[in-house]
Amino acid sequence: NAGVTQTPKFQVLKTGQSMTLQCAQDMNHNSMYWYRQDPGMGLRLIYYSASEGTTDKGEVPNGYNVSRLNKREFSLRLESAAPSQTSVYFCASSAQQVGRENTEAFFGQGTRLTVV
Amino acid sequence: AQKITQTQPGMFVQEKEAVTLDCTYDTSDPSYGLFWYKQPSSGEMIFLIYQGSYDQQNATEGRYSLNFQKARKSANLVISASQLGDSAMYFCAMRERNTGGFKTIFGAGTRLFVKA
Numbered sequence: 001n002a003g004v005t006q007t008p009k010f011q012v013l014k015t016g017q018s019m020t021l022q023c024a025q026d027m028n029h030n031s032m033y034w035y036r037q038d039p040g041m042g043l044r045l046i047y048y049s050a051s052e053g054t055t056d057k058g059e060v061p062n063g064y065n066v067s068r069l070n071k072r073e074f075s076l077r078l079e080s081a082a083p084s085q086t087s088v089y090f091c092a093s094s095a096q097q098v099g100r101e102n103t104e105a106f107f108g109q110g111t112r113l114t115v116v
Numbered sequence: 117a118q119k120i121t122q123t124q125p126g127m128f129v130q131e132k133e134a135v136t137l138d139c140t141y142d143t144s145d146p147s148y149g150l151f152w153y154k155q156p157s158s159g160e161m162i163f164l165i166y167q168g169s170y171d172q173q174n175a176t177e178g179r180y181s182l183n184f185q186k187a188r189k190s191a192n193l194v195i196s197a198s199q200l201g202d203s204a205m206y207f208c209a210m211r212e213r214n215t216g217g218f219k220t221i222f223g224a225g226t227r228l229f230v231k232a
Contacts, residue, residue, distance in 0.1 A: 033219075042225045043222040045221050050217020056217070094218075104163040105163070105209075106163075109160060
């Protein structure tokens with residue numbers, strides 16, 4: 001029972017490099033999310049996708065792009081990494097939709113990204 | 117503007133006693149949901165409890181209960197009979213409707229320390 005799978009688990013980038021964080025869920029969820037977690041700031045929403053083919057900005061979208069490749073996969077791309085993007089990144093998914101508002105989000109294990 | 121506020125960065129509680137973790141929120145959406153998650157030191161996010169804005173009764177799940185005061189826009193988590201394994205970060209989250217669908221945002225968290 002895989003749930004939400006994120007890759008990689010750890011990554012070190014140099015300033016200016018690009019990379020894509022991958023996320024896949026096998027629960028047939030319609031909504032997917034990318035968060036970053038920084039000490040003292042909780043989880044901040046970067047982007048989310050309410051359904052396949054749609055994406056929307058969250059609280060801190062600058063410096064990131066996303067792709068909802070299909071219902072299962074939601075990737076996060078850093079085009080030109082900056083030290084301020086050093087963080088732990090979480091992907092999450094949920095079945096949230098009208099009539100099913102009480103469904104919680106399921107989280108991946110997180111990606112620890114360091115930009116030097 | 118901060119939509120989810122957790123004013124207690126850290127809390128201490130004696131084992132077997134009850135503890136209340138505060139959460140206030142701000143939304144103009146009449147239909148919203150409130151969630152609490154636990155994050156142990158291992159880093160995973162664990163769903164604890166849900167409260168819908170239209171629910172008449174406070175949610176309960178085992179030793180967890182949610183003290184929902186809609187007029188005050190507060191959704192405090194009460195943990196009864198604390199155990200050492202309850203030591204963790206606790207996040208309050210709110211799901212609200214947006215033009216792009218539902219999105220869930222988190223507070224900054226409260227770190228709970230349970231003392232033997």
